[in-house]
Amino acid sequence: MPIVNKRELAAAAGIAKATLDAKLAEDPDFPVLRRGIGRGDGWQFDREEALARLAELMPSREEFSRTQQFMALRVLRMERQTAVEVGALLPAEEARTALVRALTGFRRSMTNDLPVEAGKLLGLSREQQRKLRAMTEDALRAFVAGLHASGLPDAS
Numbered sequence: 227m228p229i230v231n232k233r234e235l236a237a238a239a240g241i242a243k244a245t246l247d248a249k250l251a252e253d254p255d256f257p258v259l260r261r262g263i264g265r266g267d268g269w270q271f272d273r274e275e276a277l278a279r280l281a282e283l284m285p286s287r288e289e290f291s292r293t294q295q296f297m298a299l300r301v302l303r304m305e306r307q308t309a310v311e312v313g314a315l316l317p318a319e320e321a322r323t324a325l326v327r328a329l330t331g332f333r334r335s336m337t338n339d340l341p342v343e344a345g346k347l348l349g350l351s352r353e354q355q356r357k358l359r360a361m362t363e364d365a366l367r368a369f370v371a372g373l374h375a376s377g378l379p380d381a382s
Contacts, residue, residue, distance in 0.1 A: 228273040229259065235271050239280045242305070249283050336362045 230238065236246040250256050257275045262268020310317070316324075340362060341355040350358065 229270050230273045232269045235276050333366055
């Protein structure tokens with residue numbers, strides 16, 4: 227049961243936090259695990275249960291007029307642009323570059339530094355260090371294979 231706060235629930239539902247606040251105010255039976263005070267972080271919800279309830283409460287796209295649909299899309303576009311401007315949303319290429327750099331550094335550390343440091347700390351022989359390096363490389367290859375199997379683009 228994943229637990230989320232207000233901000234996370236609104237993001238998962240694809241709605242504004244103000245919309246979530248309105249739904250909470252109008253539905254006394256909304257599934258809340260813990261009510262908070264302040265900025266919404268004190269609130270706790272079972273993510274799946276709360277999303278199911280929101281799906282019941284929110285009008286379907288077919289119930290929106292064309293003007294409402296247009297305005298909803300416009301708001302989503304503005305929210306996305308604002309997120310990009312404040313740095314809360316990172317363009318995919320920048321995220322990919324940062325992730326590649328981080329994983330490359332992690333790989334170097336795990337396959338070069340870790341076996342040597344473990345050798346010093348634990349008194350491992352060169353052969354044991356070599357085996358530790360090989361095991362680490364195997365684990366990293368399995369990790370990359372898992373990323374690739376996830377269907378993420380360029381996960382190799």
